[in-house]
Amino acid sequence: MLPMFERLLAALLVACALPAVAVEVKDDLGTVTQIATPPQRIVSLLPSLTETVCELGACARLVGVDRYSNFPAQVNALPKVGGMDDTNVELIASLKPDVVLVAVSSRVSERLRALGMKVVALEPRSYKDVQRVLDVLGRVLGVNDAQRVWRYIDAGVKAAASSVPAQAHGVRVYYEVASGLWAAGESSFMGETLTRLGAGNIIPANLGPFPKINPEFVVKANPALIMIGSRGAEGLAQRPGWDRIDAIRRGRVCVFKPEEGDILSRPGPRMAEAAQIMARCLREKAS
Known part of the structure; x- marks a missing residue:
């Protein structure tokens, strides 16, 4: 009988000789992609x-x-392959990726596939989406227990919620996510965070995650608190009729800096930090 060490070594050699087990992943477009081995060269076209x-x-x-994509800092040294409307397909091809991660709304998925690249389209918009995307990416990357990231997010959001005083609970919020009055609805991940923090939302779930809102709708809803990025905040009170909104009359407007806007708008690992930013706004402006 072989000594214990030799038996362990023999078992290890056998395991190393076994071929990697391929996995099949279904993305948010319903496309099934076979991943033979965990990809070592990845291009990502969505910051989250x-x-x-x-x-x-x-x-x-x-x-x-x-x-x-600008976080973590090390990704800033990588080749930038463009944005949603001007993706540089030739540059992506030159990088010889094993897989390309794209948004569902990406316009280059079919072109990339036509060039023989593996493409996985994922675009989380809600808490459940984030959990699901973690599972898919964990399988693509060959990472065990990808849900550990979700447990960290969930614990962080709970901690943020516990910091919001009772007098801020139920405050009706209008969250403008982009210029042109694109708002965060109740069914979006931002809206779900507001709900978990105990706040209300003037944009009901039936309007969708990120609907474009008529300015008169906001005036009639009369939110008690407005959350908005610094780019959209300029001239807020000068919008027709908005000087009558309670939030503006009382100075209850939280203007987020660009770096905060990045954190708040990305459904991914920094959602707990986003919840802390929103909670601070509620503590300072609504209590």
């Missing part, structure tokens, strides 16, 4: 996916990202 790849310990496998 970039951040999730890095949080799952695979940042070193990224070889290119979209122009808006």
Whole structure:
């Protein structure tokens, strides 16, 4: 009988000789992709996916990202392959990726597939989406227990909620996510965070996650608190009729800096930090 060490070594050699088990993943477009081995060269075309790849310990496998991916800092040294409307397909091809991660709304998925690249389309918009995307990316990357990231997010949001005083509960919020009056509805991940913090939302779930809102709708809803990015905040009180809104009359407007806007707008590992930013707004402006 072989000594214990030799038996362990023999078992290890056998395990190493076994072929990797391929996995099949279905993306948000319903496309099924076979991943033979965990990809070592990844291009990500959505900031939230970039951040999730890095949080799952695979940042070193990224070889290119979209122009808006800027966290963690190390991704800023990678080739930038453009944005949603001007993705540089030739540059992506030159990077020889094993897989390309794209948004569902990306216009280049079919072109990339036509060039023989594996493409996985994922675009989380709700808490459940974030959990599901973690599972898919964990399988793509060959990472065990990808849900550990979700447990961290969930615990962080709970901690943020506990910091919101009772007098801020139920305050009716209008959250403008982009210029042109694109709002965060109750069914969006931002809206779900507001709900978990105990706040109300003037944008009902039946309008969708991120609907474009008529300015008169906001005037009639008369929110007690407004959350908005610094780019959209300029001239807020000068919008027709908005000087009558309770939030503006009482100075209950939280203006988020660009770096805060990045955190708040990305459904990924920094959602707990986003909840803390919203909670601070509620503490300072609504209590």
